[in-house]
Each structure stands twice: as C-alpha cells, then as structure tokens.
Amino acid sequence: MAANKNRNPRLVLLVAALVAAGSLLPMAYWHRDEDSATSQAAVAAATAASASTAEPPLPPVPPGAEQVPPEENEPEHATATGPTESFARAQGLNRTPDPLRLSASAALLLDADSGEVLLHKNDQAVLPIASLTKLMTTMLVLEAKQPMDEVLTITSDDVDTLRHSRSRLRPGTTLTREEALHLALMSSENRAAHALGRNYPGGLAKMVEAMNAKAKQLGMKDTTYVDPTGLSNRNQSSARDLALLVRAANQNPLMRTFSTTPSHVASLGGRTLQYINSDRLVRNTRAGWDIDLQKTGYIVEAGHCLTLATRVAGHNLIMVLLDSGSNGTRVSDAERLRHFALVRWGAPDVYAQSRSAQPAHGLAAMGHAMAARMHKAKLREHRKDTERDSEESAPKPTVAKKEPGHAAAAAKKERAEPGEPHTKVADTNEAGPKHKEGGKAGRVHQSFAAAHAEPKS
Template sequence: MHHRLRTAVSRALSVISLVVISSALVAPAADAAERKRVTVKKAAPSATAATKKTADTRRVAAVSRTADRPAKGRTRVAAQASERSSKVQAASRAAIVPAKLSFGQMAGLHEVSDPLDLKSSVALVIDQDTHEVLISKNDHAVLPIASLTKLMTGLIISQAHLPMDEPITITQDDVDTEKGSRSRLSVGTTLTRGEMMHLALMSSENRAAHALGRTYPGGLSAFVGLMNAKARAIGMADTRYVEPTGLSSQNQSSARDLATLVNVAHGDPMLRELSTSPSYEVAVGRKTLQYNNTNGLVKNPTWDIGLQKTGYISEAGRCLVMQAEIAGRKLIMVFLDSAGKFSRLGDAERVRHWVESASSFGGSGSKVVAKGGHG
C-alpha cells in the first residue's frame, strides 16, 4: 500500500516537474514566487519524496535561471536592434529630404557656363595693380556672403585702434541662435581682443566675431552701422550688413563689391597676418585650444597668399576671397556659391593653372567672361 502510494506520488511529482519545466522554458521570465507556490502545494508525504522534490525544485530553478539569461540577452539585443533600426530610418528620412538650396541655385546662376568650368556660380578675378578683369561670372549678382562678413568686422576693429590686449568675455549674447552653430569658446571664456580677432579671421570663429562687435564702443548696433558706413565709403554699393559674423543670410554683397573690400583689407598689415596664419593656440582655463585656418591653401607652399577669408552657410554656398600672387601678378579672386565642399579651392587652382599657362606662353591670358556673365 505504502509502496503504491509512493509510486503514485513519485509519478505525480514527475508530471508536475515536467509541467513546471515546460512552463519555465515557455515563459523564462515567470515570477519565482509563482514557482514556489506550485512547490508548496505538493508537500512530500515521505522523506524519499521530499528528497526528490528538493532535487526537482533545484532542477526547475536551474532551468529557469538558464532560460532567464538568454531572455535578458535577447531583450538587450532587441533593444540594440531597435536603436539601430531607428538610426537607419532617421538617416533614410534625412537622405530623402533635399538639401536646402542656396540663393544662387534658386536664381539659376549655376546654369551659367564658363570656359574654365568653375564650380562657383559667381566668380571674379582682377589684377590688383592694373584693375584688369581676367575672369567674370555673374559678378554683379547680390548674394549672401556668410563669413566673408568677418573681413569687414576685422577691418572696423583694426582701424579703430582699440587695445588688442583688452580682455573680452564670451556671453550668452554671443551664442548663435540663427543657425545653432557650435563653438569651443564656451560662455564665460575670456580672451584678449587680439586673440578674438585672430580666431575670427583665421578659423572663422563666430562667437569671437560677435563678441568683437558687441564690445565695440557704442555696442553692436553702432558697430553694424559702422560696417555699412565703411562699405559705402569704399564704394561697395551692393553690400548690406546686419551683424558681424555672417550667420545671417541678410548679410549680402556682390563679387565686385567683395573685390573692393579685399583690396582695401589687403592694405591692413594686421588683417594680412591674421587671415593667413596657418594655425593658432589659445589658453582657455587649464586647456590649450588648437585652431587651424579654414583655407587649406595657406599651408600649401606653392601658393603665395596675402589675404584670404572663407565662408559658408547653406544660403550662400561655399565662398572664398583671396589676394594671391600668381605668375608674378597680384590677383584678387572672389568665388561665391560654390556647390561642393572643396570646389571653391578647386576653382582657385583652376584659375591659377590658367594664369600660369597663359604666362608660360608669354601672354597675359585672354579675358574669361562666362556666358550670361558681366564683363
């Protein structure tokens, strides 16, 4: 009788164990308390059954723990896969959204062809000494000029003869709310006016340029007024400034006007030196920040550049102005609304090779006027 009872209990426990194990495998995250309640309901009537129940419980717990680990791993893998999927979807959406067109693209200026196949929709190359126009392409078009603005900012500061060693502190007012651009000059950073000038002209530091205008005697509005007054005084009839960085697309000019500005700015020794500096270091607290020139041509030993400035916002495209000596000629070069990241530098190289080729044949080169351009 007792033997049959023990046999029946043993079979019952085996069935229960299989059910529990199956439950653990099907639902590996089941609550441990639930498993405990199942075990308590089937109390062992004998020592043998109790021993078997304990072993079965341990096996169930072991199986449950083993099943739990892959479940947790699967959860992490699923989360990672979901995150990657979200990133891929976001990238796909970004790829579908077309890039913002520049003002030049919207005006159809890129449809104008030229013999040198320049990638900039606006170009002008002038002999600085003779004022001869060598290349012209849409040179009267008025477009946003981005950070070429900083050339006028630097000219106003330099000609004001303000103390270059005076400390200037970056404030929240200098933070870009126009484009949301980043800066390594955090709010509270203090540099000298000279250091701010160097960073603004060489590496196109927006907060540095804004701080220069904001701290000018009379404030920012007075400074912008001086920028526009200076433009009119030197004959820049197509030019308008609304702020000192170039982040606003309302800062606009023409290639003709910018060539005039480059010619005047080249006469300022400080602007020549700072704009063509290859790199510069500034101490900010306990850190030393390394800045590099935004124009890679200044580090090229085959170029002799006397003054330069780059610029970019989406509305303006890639821009570049330079004074450089090529084949013994001092040239002023203006490239606006270049479509590719490096195409403005490529355009400068194309012009240089053209001038050098013409010089090697003993001529000064024929004038290049783009179809639809202004000569």
C-alpha cells in the first residue's frame, strides 16, 4: 500500500511533465516563426470562414440528364497489395510543425509575380501526386496541336484495372478530343485521360516519354511520370516542382477555362451526363476565390492533393498542397493559405464581408448564376485569344514602299512620339521576374529559381 501511495504521485508528475513538453514544443516552433502574428490571425480567420469548407450545394440537374457526383473518378481504395496509408504519413511528414497547422504533409505558397516563397512545408519531399498528373497530360496534348474535333473511342485498354475506379465512359463510348480534355481537367476522368494518352502521336509510350522530357525542360528535377492518369503511385513529384508545372499550365487559356468549369453537360452515346468539378472551391462562389487554374488529385498513397493558380489581394499566387487528410481538410488548408496572404498584405476579405451582408435564402442559386457568368466570361476570353492568334499567324498584306522623304518623316515622328515599350515575356521555366539585389523577395526568388536551374557545363 505504501509503495503504491509513493508511486502514484510520481506517475502523476511524469504524466504532467509529458503533457507540458508536448504542448511546449509546437509553441516554441510557433514563436520562432517570423510571421507568427500573421499566421495566428490567418488561422483564426480561416477557421471562422466556414463557407468554403462546407460542401456547396450541387447545381440543378438539367431535364433528362444524369448527374456524375464530384470526385467519383478519384479512386477511394488502395491496390490489393499496396499500402493502406499515404507515403507521406508513413514517413511522419504530416507531423512536421508549420505556422498554419496545415493538415497537408507538404505545401507551398508562391507569389507567381515576384517568385517569393511565402510559406513552405516539406516542399522538396518527393511524393505520389495522383491526378495532378493530368495537368502534364493535357498540356502535352494541347502542345501537340492535335485536332480538337477528332473523335476518340473509349476501349477496354482505358479501363482502370489497378484500382478499379469508377467511370461513366463505357467501352465503345465516343467523344471528341476537346470533350476528353474537358472531363480530364475538371472532373479528373481517368478513362478520358488514358484515351488522350493512347491517341497521342506515337501512342502511350511516347506520351509518357514526352511527359518526362517536358518535366526536365520545365526544371522539374524531382518528377517522374509513368502513366497519363496518375493512378500509379510511381507518378511522383515535389511541391516545388509542381509549382513550376502550374505556372506553365496557367499560360494556356483552354486549360484555365476547362479546369475551372463548375459543371458541364456532355452528350455521350445517347446519354446526357452532367459532370461536376472535383474542386469545391470552384463550385462554391460564396467562398470568395478567384481561381485561374486548378487540379485535384487523390489515391491512398498520395492523400488528398490540390494545386491552384489564384489571385489574392491583387497578387497572382500558386498554391500546392500534397497529402491533406481528407477532401474537407485540403479545402480548409487552401483557405488558411489564402487568409495568410490576406493578413500578410493587410487586405480585407471583401468576399466574407459581402457574404455576411447577404440574406441566407437564395445564396445557392445566386452562386450558381455567378459561376455560370464567370465561366462564360472565361470562354469569351479564350475565343478572343484564339482569334488574336489566328490574326497574328495570318499572312500580312503587302505594303507599298514609301518614298524616302516619307520614311524619314515617319522615323522622325516615331522618335518624337515613341510607342508603348516592348514588354519582355517571362520564361515559364523560371519562377518569376528577377528583382534588384538586396531585396527579401529577390533573395527568396533567386533561391527558388536556383533550386531548379540547369547545371552549368
């Protein structure tokens, strides 16, 4: 009895010491961060902003159409002989402390204009990337300039025999290359993506070869592709490499438009299917996001992944999240990154303010109407870009040669009234425009670019 009485106080003291040590460690890390006040404010604001983390209502189904639930094409199960948890969590990367307490095991927030890394967490860890692979697949198909109206046929070769993921595209279904691109980007359709790779010039093997060559060209040193869908866990990359891919993909107007379509009705083989965007941030206009390009991804080994090119407080940002714990936490992780940027730049969340001023009824209908208007505007922008490219590529009419006197007068007028200066287009292989030496943003940008620079010969 006496021994028990003496041992119990010591046990209580030991447990108390362990609890205190466990709580002090993250606190010590928190206060070491130079932006701790910004981080805490961002966490508080993101926690309060529940509109984007809640599942937004689905759009109404058109008469005679069959609705495909969002994320249906992202497989939920591991392979029969594969791991039952993500590679990152098996390594304990999700337990790495970060100032925003992200669920993701790896993350990167990058100012696309300056190249400044605003926040990073295990951003050089090489991990499976699931359907983020489809960004490279669709970009290469578009660069190959294959006919968009060419009809592709889904075959048994396109059926997922690795994870047995669902698809509404039965073997024998026909669809145009443009439709396949649309479904692969917005709803992560695996059979559509595989058919795109199978019909790439030279076939599937040439597609995979081109994907890896393009990765090297972009400076993605830690990236490997083995298929066009992302179903294999051997499709791997890092958050830093994926930021380079998002930057390049965001230069393509069609990829921006297709990836951010909230919903899309497709007529396929006598069936009318309404596909829903797999990213609820795109579907929920009440969340206040201004997204140019996005892609989600999920397999068990990769966890829930998300890439975004978005505008926040007048800044063009790239967000990469790998291995969030669930679909809901990858959305809340993105929300924390957005609020981190807002607080950092002292910008108000005007969308949150407008939401609080709106009556509760009618918000869902208003959101869908707003999403439709935004998508139509992006389509108009894409058509204008296409028409402008066509005009520039068209042969120029022959201009009659002017007399020497007229030429001299024109040159004199041009010197007196110079036109607009030429703007140098930034190389998509670089992280962003160079800055003056000595600036904080410039130093961070240089380090980001140097990490992916080709070795000098």
